[in-house]
Amino acid sequence: MRIVAFFVLFFGLIGCRESVQPTLVDKPVEVRRPQSFPPFEFPADNRPTALRIQLGRQLFYDTRLSSSNAIHCGSCHVLSAAFTDGRATSPGIAGIAGRRNAPTLANVAWMKRFMMEGGVPTLETQALAPLHDSLEMGTNMMRAVHRLNEDGDLKALAKAAYGRDSIDPFVVTRALACFQRTFVSGDSxxxxxxxxxxxxxxxxxxxxxxxxxxxxxxxxxxxxxxxxxxxxxxxxxxxxxxxxxxxxxxxxxxxxxxxxxxxxxxxxxxxxxxxxxxxxxxxxxxxxxxxxxxxxxxxxxxxxxxxxxxxxxxxxxxxxxxxxxxxxxxxxxxxxxxxx
Amino acid sequence: MNKVFLLLAVMIALVIASCTNEPEQTVIPASKATVRFSALWEGQPFEMQQVYTDAFGNRLRADGFLNFISLITLVKDDGSEVLIKDYALVNFYNANEITAEVPAGKYTTLKFGIGVPRDRNKDQDPAQYPSSSVLSVAGSQGMFWVWNTGYIFAKFEGKCDTTGTDGAELLTPIAIHAGDDASYREFVSQSFSIDLTGISKTFDVKLNVDQIFSPVNGNDVNIALQAITHTSTNPDLATNFMDNYLAALTFVP
Missing domain, CATH: 1.10.760.10 (Cytochrome c-like domain)
Structure with missing residues (x-):
């Protein structure tokens, strides 16, 4: 009887262990700020956490954000070139060069407005521009989130980071901005x-x-x-x-x-x-x-x-x-x- | 003993009273207002993919025509305003009816904006809205700028031939994307007096598209001269288009 009870308990425990999914635990993160830089207030709906930054990092280098599945944000914003790409203007999905030089993303957290004419008010909304531009990533946000939602691991990460059941435009724009706000350069x-x-x-x-x-x-x-x-x-x-x-x-x-x-x-x-x-x-x-x-x-x-x-x-x-x-x-x- | 009888009498009276049929209350049906948008070309329904000839002799067809309509409001005879719908995308050929229950009473005016009003246009984030909102990334169906802030108020896309050659294929693109604060227009109907108490009423708003592409309102939208604007690339065409658009609206109360 004791032997039977032991096996029941043993296999029960094994079964339980196998059914448990790994839990993603998030935590707030303090983004390093050089001594001479002014304080920066993250938006209330996009405070930095470890998982938000991780999700943004994955999305920044995710080719599913382009219609050709060939380029990502990091294609034109290369770290070794301080997030530029060394070209006069960058080729987008069709290999056709855009009209403007890729700007550096260093210290974007402190920048006031975005795009060279300053039309875009926040780093979150800025993400929509290259995604939709036919000379850049040439997709649209809804097509991109549809593709991203087919990735169960990414969905789980987004859920843990932003508490949303699926990846939507809010998640993509917030996560990309959150990651980019960690591009802090003040040690020259x-x-x-x-x-x-x-x-x-x-x-x-x-x-x-x-x-x-x-x-x-x-x-x-x-x-x-x-x-x-x-x-x-x-x-x-x-x-x-x-x-x-x-x-x-x-x-x-x-x-x-x-x-x-x-x-x-x-x-x-x-x-x-x-x-x-x-x-x-x-x-x-x-x-x-x-x-x-x-x-x-x-x-x-x-x-x-x-x-x-x-x-x-x-x-x-x-x-x-x-x-x-x-x-x-x-x-x-x-x-x-x-x-x- | 007398008290017992008295109590019984009161109870019986109450029971009888409760069984008595109450006088029937009149149920006033809800008051409903529907605003129906439709597009016409020379008095006939304006169809996508149909080839039309405009006042300048240009042949054109529309492949898409989408519009932001906002703050659709009925004004009562006491001057108070009843909002029918805050923001809507109207394409004039199917998603074009907006219905709402309204308080009983007499109404005198219908008004709405073409576009998105200033306080909801600039420096907004479409990603902040739930997908059910027409101001969201999904709901707005691409009717927002991405390099700049704000929504596209009216988007007319199609093809045209401006050579005057009979039967020539329509090859020249038309892309009129009008939308910035200066492009916002407000339509205010002529005055009427309609008591909506307990009735459902449809108000017809008709857009005479042929009048947009004509000099009739003094603002040429001649696609032989210019057929493409993203507002910033040709603000004059966007302005003329929106001015003609407003002037080309007729209202049937």
Missing amino acids: RYDRFLLGQKDQINEHELRGRDLFFSERTQCGSCHGGVFFTDMEYHNIGLYAVYSDEGKARATHLPGDVGKFKTPTLRNIQLTSPYMHDGSIASLEEVIAFYNRGGEPHINRDVRVRALQLSKQECDDLLAFLMTLTDWNFVQQKDLLPLER
Whole structure:
């Protein structure tokens, strides 16, 4: 009788153990913030948790978000290039190049509005743009979530992360934004210098720094602050006639033609080519462009004018810009695709 | 003993009273209002895939025509407003009737917006709405911008031939996507007096599509000159389209 009872109990326990599904346990996560960065408040409906970030990471590198099943967010936003891709404009699903240069995603948590004309208000809603753009991922959100919902493991992860029974547009937009808000880059040599490590910057670079923030160049008046951007929109006289109208595309105002959001200069060494259309290949050429003063345009910012910088001064500026690279950021393994 | 009789008498009286048939109460049927949207071309039902000739001599056909209609409201004779429906997608050929129960009383005006009003248009997140909402990603059927904030108010897509050649194939695309705050239009009907107490009433709103593609309202939408706008790419065409759209609405109370 005891033997029978033992076997009943033993097999009962085995049976119970096999029927138990692994439980995904979520927990809040504190996203690292460099000392010099201002505090950032995550949206109330998208506070960071371990599973939300994990889900966003999986989706960021998931080709099911493109109609061809061939590209993902990380195809044009490559970590080693500070989440750009080294191309003037990026080919989408059909191999046809888009119209604009892929922007860096470093520190997007702190950015105010999205897209180069600033039409999109939040990082969550920004996810809809590349998904739907026929020159990028060329799908639509409902088709994408239909495909994602066929993946039971992903559904379980989404359920644990956001408490929803299926993957829907809310989950996809929130998870992608949550992951991207972990793209924090604030450990350049210049950052260390500002924290007191004076040996991080040499004389040559310091001269460039002084020139950058001088009245003479006024580089820092647009590319200022901790993120090296004023987050505003300016016409820099890149063209006399703009085929891409920039901010005017959203506002329809003639005074906004040719205005584009000021890009951050953090990691600028890694994010070539430059300008909204990737039309300038190197940083040396960008500095030469500003030194010439740009093309005539009625909306050109008055601060863009011939600077009369010497060769040495141009080199100094370049040297300073090189100090803004955060090499630790671009080697962060937890920003790469999950290893399967 | 007398008390017992008195008690019994009271009880019997109560029982009799309870058995007596109460006078029948008049049940007033619910008051219902239906707003029915339909599209016409020169007085006949406007059909998708059908080829029409516009006032400029262009031949065109529509492959899709979808519209945001919002804040469909009946105004009572005391000036108070009754909301029939907050937001709806109307395609004018099937998903085109909106019905709601309304309070009894006399009504004088029907009004609605074409598009999505400013406070629900800009800086909204379609993903925040449940799929059952027409403002959601699924419910709006793609009627929102993705590179910019806001909804597409009216989307007219099709093909045309503007060469004037009889029988020529329609090859030129028409894509009129109108939608930003400046594209919002409000329709206000002529005044009427209808007592909806206890009745169901259908209000017909007809869109005379031929009048959109004509100079009749002073705003040319001549597809031989321009047939594509995503509003930002050709704001004038979007404006003219929405102005003509509003002017091309007729209302039958």
